[in-house]
Amino acid sequence: MENWQGAHGALTRKTILKGGGIMAKISIRNLTKRYGDMTALNNVSLEIDNGEFLVLLGPSGCGKTTLLRCLAGLETPDNGEIIIGDEVIFSSKEKIMLPPGKRNLGMVFQSYALWPHMTVRDNVKFGLDVIKTPKEASDRQLDEVLAKLGMGDLSERYPSELSGGQQQRVALARLLATKPPVFLMDEPLSNLDARLRMDMRVELKRFQSDAGATTVYVTHDQTEAMTMSTRVVVMKNGEIQQVSPPAELYKQPQNTFVADFIGMPRINLIEMQGDGQIFSNGDITIDFGWKPGIKNVVLGARPEDLKISSNPKAHGETYRVMAILPNGPETIVQLQRGKTVIIGRIGHDIIFEKNQEVKVTYTQTSLNVYDADTQNLISPINNI
């Protein structure tokens, strides 16, 4: 590693500011990171637009933090290239590895390291002093950030006198105050209670868009991913499964893993066989309205794709109501036909009773059909 060196001309504020705007497009090319035999990142390529709010989402251990640490310069990948703006900050081929301090990034990580001997105010100020902000500007930025994060009254306390959630907000304040062109955040709201978390999402989103900072944000909370991002990257076992804007991710998951991971309650995934456009699993039969061209499929039906009627004369197959779970504006219902159990969603004002029989049809145009062998999306019906 000794012969590795920083790229010529560190990534400075000046090189990033072009035409008055911050240029911080990030290109990640063929990035691989191994820990011994374990491949934490496998050939990951990703283009992140200037000013984008990109969320890395996936189950525990899928490589989210590793990818963020590679961007930050805290890990040396085994292979690949990372370019920010027009500077190569990492290249295995050219043996370039810019140290974290030269990458001009702001980071908040899962474990937020605060200085124990400094007050909240001094911890945040520390970030501003590092980038040599004039005192007046720094005082103003500091007050503004602390107030926005609801920490104004706690500014003279020491980290040991704060709760976990408050400490997390100090770490966040330290990042936001410095207004770096790139924000890297690893579950920055994970220690906050549900209400504060919601408020902070709004603040953070506003901060990010005001600053125009390119943001890479790690979470395993899908609500956070869906509400805050411009695009979501779903990862599994160190590989990217899908990169899409949130609405598209929800409507057209590219494989059954993504379909299953996104959405609460979960999507109904039903293995079915057929020859033509009518498919059945022995219990339920659905006319897809188009021909997938294969015999074994997995049907993806969101709970809201089920049209459920308590009218015995209504069109559709008969299911039995197994469970009723009221959830604010909606009610989640579990339905059974034969051995098949599925989840549906109805309005809170519709009253069903346990064991009641209901008629069910499916919204053909929003169903997705997957190849049972590859688990990949064949073609959504609404594209036909």
Ligand SMILES: Nc1ncnc2c1ncn2[C@@H]1O[C@H](COP(=O)(O)OP(=O)(O)OP(=O)(O)O)[C@@H](O)[C@H]1O
């Ligand atoms: N320093 C390390 N040494 C060995 N293995 C590591 C190291 N860091 C991470 N790993 C492994 O790499 C894989 C990816 O870890 P990573 O921390 O990136 O996951 P993650 O997606 O951030 O998960 P979480 O949601 O739990 O934070 C895991 O299997 C983890 O055990």
Ligand SMILES: [Mg+2]
């Ligand atoms: Mg992690």
